[in-house]
Amino acid sequence: MTTTKLNPELTFVDAKTTAPIAPVGLMAREKFNDLLHIPEPVSLLLVTAPAGYGKTTSIAERLDALEARTAWYRLEESDNDPGRFAAYLARTLNRSVAPELSVPGRLRNAGYDSLESVLSDLLGELPQEEEPLYLVLDDYHLISNPDIHQAMRFLLRHLPPHLTLVIISRTMPPLGIAQLRMKGQMTEITSKHLALDADEAQRYLEQRLPFEVSREHIERAVRRVEGWISALQLLSASSHTSVEFSEFVDQLELGNHHIFEYFDELVGQSLTEQQRRFLLRTCILDRFNAAMVMRVMDDNDGQSLLNSLLAMGLFIMPADNGGLWFRYHQLFAVYLRHLLSCTTQENQRSLHQRATDAWLELNHAEEAARHAVAAADPERIRQVLDEHGRKFFTEGQFSLLQKCLDALPQSFISENPTFTLLRAWVAQGQYKFDEVEDWLSAAENHLKATMSEEQQKAIHGEFSAIRAQVAMNYGNGNRALALASEAVEQDARYLPTSRVAAASVMGEALFVQGELQDALDRMEDTEHMARSQYAHQNVIWALCQQSEISVAMGLLQKAYNIQEKAFRYAEENRLNHLPILEFLFRIRSQIMWEWHHLESAERCALQGIEILEAQGERWFVQSYTTLAKIAQARGRQSLCADYITKIQKMLAAGDYHLDWVANAHATMLSYWDAVRDQDAIQRWLTIAPAFEAATATNHFHQCNGRNRARALMSLGQLAQAEPILQSLREVAERTGLKTDLNRNHISMALLYWQQEDRTQALEHMKLALELASTTGAVGSFLRLGKVLIVMLKALINDGLIEGMELQRAERLIQLAQQQRDFSRAIRISLDEAIIQDIIDRPDVPELIRTSPLTRREWQILSLIHAGLSNDQIAEHLKVASTTVKTHIRSLYQKQNISHRSEAIELARDLLSKIQGE
Numbered sequence: 001m002t003t004t005k006l007n008p009e010l011t012f013v014d015a016k017t018t019a020p021i022a023p024v025g026l027m028a029r030e031k032f033n034d035l036l037h038i039p040e041p042v043s044l045l046l047v048t049a050p051a052g053y054g055k056t057t058s059i060a061e062r063l064d065a066l067e068a069r070t071a072w073y074r075l076e077e078s079d080n081d082p083g084r085f086a087a088y089l090a091r092t093l094n095r096s097v098a099p100e101l102s103v104p105g106r107l108r109n110a111g112y113d114s115l116e117s118v119l120s121d122l123l124g125e126l127p128q129e130e131e132p133l134y135l136v137l138d139d140y141h142l143i144s145n146p147d148i149h150q151a152m153r154f155l156l157r158h159l160p161p162h163l164t165l166v167i168i169s170r171t172m173p174p175l176g177i178a179q180l181r182m183k184g185q186m187t188e189i190t191s192k193h194l195a196l197d198a199d200e201a202q203r204y205l206e207q208r209l210p211f212e213v214s215r216e217h218i219e220r221a222v223r224r225v226e227g228w229i230s231a232l233q234l235l236s237a238s239s240h241t242s243v244e245f246s247e248f249v250d251q252l253e254l255g256n257h258h259i260f261e262y263f264d265e266l267v268g269q270s271l272t273e274q275q276r277r278f279l280l281r282t283c284i285l286d287r288f289n290a291a292m293v294m295r296v297m298d299d300n301d302g303q304s305l306l307n308s309l310l311a312m313g314l315f316i317m318p319a320d321n322g323g324l325w326f327r328y329h330q331l332f333a334v335y336l337r338h339l340l341s342c343t344t345q346e347n348q349r350s351l352h353q354r355a356t357d358a359w360l361e362l363n364h365a366e367e368a369a370r371h372a373v374a375a376a377d378p379e380r381i382r383q384v385l386d387e388h389g390r391k392f393f394t395e396g397q398f399s400l401l402q403k404c405l406d407a408l409p410q411s412f413i414s415e416n417p418t419f420t421l422l423r424a425w426v427a428q429g430q431y432k433f434d435e436v437e438d439w440l441s442a443a444e445n446h447l448k449a450t451m452s453e454e455q456q457k458a459i460h461g462e463f464s465a466i467r468a469q470v471a472m473n474y475g476n477g478n479r480a481l482a483l484a485s486e487a488v489e490q491d492a493r494y495l496p497t498s499r500v501a502a503a504s505v506m507g508e509a510l511f512v513q514g515e516l517q518d519a520l521d522r523m524e525d526t527e528h529m530a531r532s533q534y535a536h537q538n539v540i541w542a543l544c545q546q547s548e549i550s551v552a553m554g555l556l557q558k559a560y561n562i563q564e565k566a567f568r569y570a571e572e573n574r575l576n577h578l579p580i581l582e583f584l585f586r587i588r589s590q591i592m593w594e595w596h597h598l599e600s601a602e603r604c605a606l607q608g609i610e611i612l613e614a615q616g617e618r619w620f621v622q623s624y625t626t627l628a629k630i631a632q633a634r635g636r637q638s639l640c641a642d643y644i645t646k647i648q649k650m651l652a653a654g655d656y657h658l659d660w661v662a663n664a665h666a667t668m669l670s671y672w673d674a675v676r677d678q679d680a681i682q683r684w685l686t687i688a689p690a691f692e693a694a695t696a697t698n699h700f701h702q703c704n705g706r707n708r709a710r711a712l713m714s715l716g717q718l719a720q721a722e723p724i725l726q727s728l729r730e731v732a733e734r735t736g737l738k739t740d741l742n743r744n745h746i747s748m749a750l751l752y753w754q755q756e757d758r759t760q761a762l763e764h765m766k767l768a769l770e771l772a773s774t775t776g777a778v779g780s781f782l783r784l785g786k787v788l789i790v791m792l793k794a795l796i797n798d799g800l801i802e803g804m805e806l807q808r809a810e811r812l813i814q815l816a817q818q819q820r821d822f823s824r825a826i827r828i829s830l831d832e833a834i835i836q837d838i839i840d841r842p843d844v845p846e847l848i849r850t851s852p853l854t855r856r857e858w859q860i861l862s863l864i865h866a867g868l869s870n871d872q873i874a875e876h877l878k879v880a881s882t883t884v885k886t887h888i889r890s891l892y893q894k895q896n897i898s899h900r901s902e903a904i905e906l907a908r909d910l911l912s913k914i915q916g917e
């Protein structure tokens, strides 16, 4: 404790003892209410996070919003002087809560011997009220004087119950935090809490950006900046269009000049040589602890080195719950790696080699593999793969495996059956089927000379499993079944999951051939085999396949339950980061879309994107397809258009399975139909995948066929569409593809409606509604747009449905009314059912009731509204132009109309009442 007397001569700066001024566009952060508004006030509220994380602003905003009594003291370096510290502390209490304090006067005159005696007097003089008081010490990391720390510890020991000390700091203050934490006397707010989540970021950005940004881009931005508000501020100030926005976000991975400058200032000159070396050497690591630091730094006291860095308040974040592992903030890591690349002081390759060895010593194979790859060190890669390659595979670490295998010389692979199998499976997973065969043949040639016949037979069996998978992907079910049956008989010697894989292919082949029950049984067996081998990837895959088969059978609830099982398995085995999980999220989002739970569908699609982010955009086709469907269902045209453009580009650039392609095409066609882009539909027809009714024994061939029919329907070529739908229906009925049957009936209802065959249209709609009782389909109905309302109303008015179907129809009408269409013109026709509905409404214009129109006049009104000329109307109704004119005259007279525009207005008004627009 200091011995000099504390009686400073000061001219006070008022801003230091005033709460900060709120920035323009201050965003409320209600999520802190629970932490701040606790019934029993704690002694210490500790707010720690790196610079610019919103510590000061958030706490000021919340304390103000909660109308808490506060005293602020904003610290600077110069406040390390105890006299100055005491004077400002007394002043802030004096100004904010206790105008009668004698301490400031005594400090000025006689002075005090110690900070503790100042604090004792202050505590004694504070009003003893019950109302909570928050004493905020902002920027406490600037305090380095041990006397002040000691005084604060004294204060914490003697705080009255109504007083909470709020410490805002970039570093952990040395105030005996561990004890307070154990005693439950403190609340902590860290970067984890301060980081903006996607909802907050959306609110924050929407306020600042003059253009619309998709949720997907917002989530990506939040992930890249880890919710760091200052980076989001920079992002919003730097982007003027949504394209600039996403470019800025993408660029962050490579580095951003402004952010580098910010870090330059932050790190500044304050580093010792050893600390600098520490930063450069550890920035290549995804995470580190004291032991790791010791190894990469060749230092025998890793802990104290780590502590000295943590005390600097840099962007070092906790990487586990135990507080032993740390990592750099992603943007800070990019900055440090940039510095590393600009220096010759360190040899990056040897850093990575050292890291490989260190991780292997700690038995962290994945990290070891990543560093061995970064070091481009084949021997080390071989070592990692020898020990852990199979585990990477069963766990589904395909992209890591690929990187390892890419870095190995070809000969390393062909001489090793396990490496060859890994290589070939990875290639097949990336749809590089030709490469699969190349790898397998190369190994067979090589191994012929060195292996016994018995060994070769074993290898052949395992190779057959992968050849079966390739045959499957080429759509050759029979060959796949033959090869898989061979493989399933063979014990797996080189890759433990070969038999599981073969069993899975058999299930898939049966599925594709429309043998749904057998396929399901097979996939259940596969799941059990995979479980017994802890082959996580295969377990999830088998469950996803079971879910897909159940969807095909029309059992969407069952499919949902199977997905739940898969999610549980993933959670129990901590697999949430595995790429295969994207498959699970994707099929979950498809069910959610069908059930019209658009928010959940969107959430799942976005989670899929997050999981596959590191693998590259090529894999987002399916997620983008779902997002486009959701955008369409929400009537968000430009967003939907963006996704459609992206999907088109991706399909043009890559080779995808028909399942993905057909699904994407369905969405593209639906979009073009909604915006009436007939040229696009026409063009699509010229390049559309071939369709053969005989092969439509699975959902993707069914979807592909339906796409063709829907395209023809959009172009008015109804007669050509009809036989396609008929054949799809027949195959779906025969094989039990209930979901497809449901969708086929919906399409057929539309087809016959367009052909003005009301009876057939309604019959198919009725069948579709009946099937929907088990499928729960909603999305497929709503895709029809507003015409659905007319058909359903006709069904109801004609008394053709009752019970469950009636209820479903009413619900669908409601949803279709709420749905926003892209097209400005309302496209439904004034069918009898709709006309009746209009006449029955209390809010229709009087003349509609008093001078009723004939059926023909209604038809003509509808066609005028659709934008047809008199000649076109005559042609459409197959009557003479003069007849049309006569009807129009009568219609105008009855409704007291003199211009065509008034007729259009009248029709729009009437239809809008029915459609909910």
Ligand SMILES: Nc1ncnc2c1ncn2[C@@H]1O[C@H](COP(=O)(O)OP(=O)(O)OP(=O)(O)O)[C@@H](O)[C@H]1O
Residues within 6 Å of the ligand: 023, 024, 025, 026, 027, 028, 029, 049, 050, 051, 052, 053, 054, 055, 056, 057, 058, 061, 139, 170, 229, 230, 233
């Ligand atoms: N709730 C909010 N609404 C609007 N802007 C905010 C909000 N929170 C923080 N900001 C802005 O973010 C930036 C950083 O906030 P702030 O200064 O509070 O961070 P900090 O963590 O206290 O930083 P430092 O450690 O540098 O003191 C500021 O420009 C601030 O205006």
